[in-house]
Amino acid sequence: MQKAPQQGRDVKLSARGVKVFYDDTAAIKGIDLELMDKEVVAFIGPSGCGKSTFLRTLNRMNDTIKGCRVEGEVLLDGEDIYAPSVDVVMLRARVGMVFQKPNPFPKSIYENVAYGPKIHGLARGRGDLDDIVEQSLRRAGLWDEVKDRLNQPGTGLSGGQQQRLCIARAIAVSPEVILMDEPCSALDPIATTKIEELIAELSSQFTIAIVTHSMQQAARVSDRTAYFHLGEVIEVNATEQVFTQPENPLTEAYITGRFG
Amino acid sequence: MESHTLSTQDVLHERMAKKLKQRHRRERLFKFAGLLATCLGLAFVAFLFISILSRGIPAFWQSTISIPVYIDPELVAVEAPPEREPQESQAAFKARQDAWRNGLMRVSWNAVLAAAVADLYPQEDFAVRDVLALFTSAERHRLRDLVAQDPSVIGSTLTLNFLAHANVDVWLRGNISRDLPDAQQQLPPKVRALADRMAADGYIQQRFSKALFLNTDSRSSAASAGLSGAFMGSLFMMLIVLLLAVPVGVASAIYLEEFAPENTWTNVVEVNINNLAAVPSIVFGLLGAALLIGWFKLPLSAPLVGGLVLSLMALPTVIIATRSALQAVPSSVRDAALGIGASKVQMVFHHVLPLALPGVLTGAILAVAQSLGETAPLLLIGMNAFVANVPSTPMDQATALPVQIFLWQGNELRNFFEARTAAAIVVLLAMMLGLNLFAVWLRKRLEKRW
Ligand SMILES: Nc1ncnc2c1ncn2[C@@H]1O[C@H](COP(=O)(O)OP(=O)(O)O)[C@@H](O)[C@H]1O
Ligand SMILES: [Mg+2]
Numbered sequence: 200m201q202k203a204p205q206q207g208r209d210v211k212l213s214a215r216g217v218k219v220f221y222d223d224t225a226a227i228k229g230i231d232l233e234l235m236d237k238e239v240v241a242f243i244g245p246s247g248c249g250k251s252t253f254l255r256t257l258n259r260m261n262d263t264i265k266g267c268r269v270e271g272e273v274l275l276d277g278e279d280i281y282a283p284s285v286d287v288v289m290l291r292a293r294v295g296m297v298f299q300k301p302n303p304f305p306k307s308i309y310e311n312v313a314y315g316p317k318i319h320g321l322a323r324g325r326g327d328l329d330d331i332v333e334q335s336l337r338r339a340g341l342w343d344e345v346k347d348r349l350n351q352p353g354t355g356l357s358g359g360q361q362q363r364l365c366i367a368r369a370i371a372v373s374p375e376v377i378l379m380d381e382p383c384s385a386l387d388p389i390a391t392t393k394i395e396e397l398i399a400e401l402s403s404q405f406t407i408a409i410v411t412h413s414m415q416q417a418a419r420v421s422d423r424t425a426y427f428h429l430g431e432v433i434e435v436n437a438t439e440q441v442f443t444q445p446e447n448p449l450t451e452a453y454i455t456g457r458f459g
Numbered sequence: 460m461e462s463h464t465l466s467t468q469d470v471l472h473e474r475m476a477k478k479l480k481q482r483h484r485r486e487r488l489f490k491f492a493g494l495l496a497t498c499l500g501l502a503f504v505a506f507l508f509i510s511i512l513s514r515g516i517p518a519f520w521q522s523t524i525s526i527p528v529y530i531d532p533e534l535v536a537v538e539a540p541p542e543r544e545p546q547e548s549q550a551a552f553k554a555r556q557d558a559w560r561n562g563l564m565r566v567s568w569n570a571v572l573a574a575a576v577a578d579l580y581p582q583e584d585f586a587v588r589d590v591l592a593l594f595t596s597a598e599r600h601r602l603r604d605l606v607a608q609d610p611s612v613i614g615s616t617l618t619l620n621f622l623a624h625a626n627v628d629v630w631l632r633g634n635i636s637r638d639l640p641d642a643q644q645q646l647p648p649k650v651r652a653l654a655d656r657m658a659a660d661g662y663i664q665q666r667f668s669k670a671l672f673l674n675t676d677s678r679s680s681a682a683s684a685g686l687s688g689a690f691m692g693s694l695f696m697m698l699i700v701l702l703l704a705v706p707v708g709v710a711s712a713i714y715l716e717e718f719a720p721e722n723t724w725t726n727v728v729e730v731n732i733n734n735l736a737a738v739p740s741i742v743f744g745l746l747g748a749a750l751l752i753g754w755f756k757l758p759l760s761a762p763l764v765g766g767l768v769l770s771l772m773a774l775p776t777v778i779i780a781t782r783s784a785l786q787a788v789p790s791s792v793r794d795a796a797l798g799i800g801a802s803k804v805q806m807v808f809h810h811v812l813p814l815a816l817p818g819v820l821t822g823a824i825l826a827v828a829q830s831l832g833e834t835a836p837l838l839l840i841g842m843n844a845f846v847a848n849v850p851s852t853p854m855d856q857a858t859a860l861p862v863q864i865f866l867w868q869g870n871e872l873r874n875f876f877e878a879r880t881a882a883a884i885v886v887l888l889a890m891m892l893g894l895n896l897f898a899v900w901l902r903k904r905l906e907k908r909w
């Protein structure tokens with residue numbers, strides 16, 4: 200059922216037999232999925248099928264949820280991120296996350312981007328930090344809009360700008376993987392387009408997993424698409440194929456239902 | 460078919476209109492009830508404040524006798540104060556000085572005061588007893604202290620202010636009915652007449668009462684009873700609560716809210732903290748008496764013990780306030796911090812706590828203010844003792860403002876202490892108001908809404 204991922208790429212992140220429980224109810228019932236290096240994978244599927252839950256297992260954000268338990272393994276460059284020796288702090292620096300609702304810190308734009316490099320000790324001195332901040336904001340396509348007001352609050356930006364600020368914040372620590380949970384669901388179409396363009400650009404440097412409700416978005420930004428259904432991945436294939444010739448009738452039903 | 464649908468819609472509209480009317484009526488009723496409740500509450504508060512202020516504020520002024528006093532060398536018949544001889548040792552000189560001061564004690568200061576009043580009205584012939592009834596008893600000691608400090612005043616005439624006796628104050632301010640028969644008056648007729656006459660001549664005036672703020676409580680001389688001892692006692696206790704309950708409470712709240720694992724043990728702790736907040740304050744007093752005084756042998760009546768007891772009392776309130784302030788921080792902030800790889804400690808101290816700080820501080824200060832107004836537990840650890848000195852350390856005997864209010868309220872000199880009590884309440888309220896304003900100011904300062 201699962202097609203071989205694109206040739207010539209290494210496996211970056213791989214989930215094997217992942218099950219996630221909230222207290223005793225299984226939200227993820229066994230998922231095997233591989234993310235290749237510098238690949239964009241879209242997660243689609245009906246609400247409540249476990250896309251966010253699965254995404255959060257990939258950088259252990261589920262650790263913070265009471266009663267949440269993960270089984271199986273998730274390998275980042277071949278190492279299990281749930282192994283006791285793994286430091287979540289390091290892990291989350293390598294696997295960054297962008298959330299559904301833009302959530303910049305209630306601090307200045309500069310502080311927002313500089314925070315990650317600061318706590319991870321990435322910058323040597325102020326000048327270095329300034330460079331990282333500028334670089335990150337440039338890569339997030341936000342630099343020109345905010346360069347004159349770096350000391351103003353990040354929460355004062357528009358929704359789309361805030362989300363790009365969050366992306367800049369995430370890439371400032373040079374992660375290898377970026378997880379995005381419906382990053383555009385709170386944004387207007389123009390802001391959405393900007394984020395999508397940004398994702399396309401970032402895909403040259405990062406492995407990206409993006410949850411989306413919009414099939415068009417999945418089609419536009421992703422190399423492969425995984426269709427989630429009731430806590431399982433029913434189908435994962437090249438995006439084009441998923442949308443033109445879905446293998447699984449459930450996938451087809453979802454896609455056609457959505458398109459009308 | 461068409462007409463049927465139409466009529467159904469009409470019926471529906473009619474029903475809606477009826478329902479709407481009912482809704483409006485309910486809304487109006489609710490708003491009215493709310494307004495009424497608010498007004499009632501405001502009225503009570505207004506009544507409370509007006510009654511306390513109208514009684515307390517006048518007590519900031521006090522009948523003061525302001526007359527020229529001739530320090531008659533014949534009455535103050537003491538030799539010149541000792542001067543240090545070249546060969547004299549320090550100790551010997553001090554002994555001579557003490558002897559000279561003791562000599563001052565034997566001077567009849569009453570006679571000096573009586574003469575001062577007699578000099579005002581040379582034609583009259585007052586009984587010394589009647590004249591002295593005008594002055595509150597502590598004032599002759601003040602006269603003595605004045606001379607002890609500066610012996611050169613002997614032989615000169617000084618215009619001095621003396622506090623009038625409490626009964627004189629009551630009489631002049633009309634706090635006792637002038638129609639009462641002599642038997643029920645606190646002062647003999649001659650004293651009343653003299654007081655009236657001196658007041659009319661401007662020798663007795665209403666002056667701002669420094670004694671109320673600078674003196675400690677006094678038993679023998681009601682008119683010079685003041686709040687400074689109680690104020691210092693309360694201040695010490697406030698500092699202890701601030702330094703003890705606030706840091707400990709905030710720290711344990713942070714631990715419980717952010718770090719503690721959720722298990723039976725933490726659940727028990729949590730339930731206990733909530734219950735502790737509801738324990739009657741007098742129980743904390745019993746605990747303080749048994750544990751701190753009985754077991755640890757800390758001194759009775761000490762602000763240290765009072766502060767510890769009040770800290771214990773304030774602790775659950777601080778913890779609960781801090782926890783709810785922490786809970787109010789949106790989870791998106793936590794996600795953002797953790798998502799970028801902040802550790803839990805970094806998340807809490809860099810992001811969550813700064814956002815919760817205004818709430819934490821407001822809660823903490825309100826808890827402090829609340830404990831400051833507490834009386835019952837302090838009674839149990841002996842802070843209702845009569846203390847004539849201002850405490851200079853938290854280990855000294857002291858009382859506290861609310862306890863002082865309680866004591867004055869029970870004083871048998873009712874018509875004098877009624878106003879004094881109200882004045883003390885005003886001071887306590889001012890202290891609370893100060894704390895609350897401080898909380899508001901802190902909140903405004905820290906609440907940089909981004
Ligand atoms: N914090 C949680 N506690 C308990 N159940 C949860 C929690 N988060 C999600 N769930 C449940 O897990 C399932 C998957 O949810 P989620 O991953 O949010 O789905 P999706 O993102 O695909 O809409 C849902 O049934 C949801 O009710
Ligand atoms: Mg979701």
